[in-house]
Amino acid sequence: MNTTTSLDYKTLAADWMAAKSKENAWKEKRLAIEAELMQFFPNLPEEGQRTYNEAGYKTVAKNDLNIKVINRDAFVLAVTEGSVPSNIVQFDIYETGFKRLRRLAVANDEQALNVYSRILPLFSVTPAKTGFTVVKGV
Numbered sequence: 212m213n214t215t216t217s218l219d220y221k222t223l224a225a226d227w228m229a230a231k232s233k234e235n236a237w238k239e240k241r242l243a244i245e246a247e248l249m250q251f252f253p254n255l256p257e258e259g260q261r262t263y264n265e266a267g268y269k270t271v272a273k274n275d276l277n278i279k280v281i282n283r284d285a286f287v288l289a290v291t292e293g294s295v296p297s298n299i300v301q302f303d304i305y306e307t308g309f310k311r312l313r314r315l316a317v318a319n320d321e322q323a324l325n326v327y328s329r330i331l332p333l334f335s336v337t338p339a340k341t342g343f344t345v346v347k348g349v
Contacts, residue, residue, distance in 0.1 A: 248272065248343060251263045251272075252272040252341075255274055255341065257274055257338060258314075260273035267347060267348060268346065268347055269346045270343060271342075271344045272341050272342070273341065273342040273343075273344075274341050274342075275339040276336055276337070276338060276339055277335075277337050277338075277339045278310075278334055278335070279335045281333060285333055295330050296312065296326060299312065309334070312326060313327060
């Protein structure tokens, strides 16, 4: 790999391709390791994190939800009609409000379940990728 500051396009392009190839190979290996690390995190909640400490390593596994409006026009209409609670309309807190409503609905809170059932078709809710952090020397 070229470590000079030369602006030779052919060298830079070739170096970039070599680095990208290594990056992709290591990414595949990292993802495979993360899949194996999941065995140390049974019952990881759909939202939240767990920590595992052993042999001088600390690993944190974190789950989250990705929430996106499927149909913006339908969402705006639902907000206008009052079907969507006001605490999840503001962009900076709507995910937090939606998650809070979802947790209450899952816990069988009747009012939350009613609202959640009405607005769920407006959203796409998918589990986010589990995030990992590994630190040595803990």
